Amino acid sequence: MTKQELIRAAFAAREKAYAPYSRFKVGAALEAKDGRVFTGCNIESATYTPTCCAERTALVKAVSEGAREFSRIAIVGAAEGKVNTLVTSPCGVCRQFLYEFGGDGLEVILAKSEEDYLEMTLGELLPIGFGPANLE
Secondary structure (H helix, E strand, O other), rough: OOHHHHHHHHHHHHHHOOOOOOOOOEEEEEEEEEEEOEEEOOOOOOOOOOOHHHHHHHHHHHHOOOOOOEEEEEEEEEEEOOOOOOOOOOOOHHHHHHHHHHHHOOOOEOOOOOOEEEEEEEHHHOOOOOOHHHHO
């Protein structure tokens, strides 16, 4: 899958977001090392705390389907009805959750559009991350 196709999948996932409170919709497309792609969107709750981010939704779907190793994730977000002007970066909880399965080398694509995006590793977003190796 090309980067543009992964970004497109993230945009399609964003359309399914349930964000009646913040009106900020996020979509993610997570590519497993075996080539499967799992998408997720943010799902809000009126009590806010149980809200689930798009990145975690995609990862939970992937793990529940047996995927455990991932190569990259594309993330897009914008206020409802608005055009992206800034990239949407994963929150701290999502960074930690992604680190569990992707480690330092997970490629992260933060996109405004299919042509306008930043690429970095999860290690750059979460330096000195805490993962399974820390518990050995």
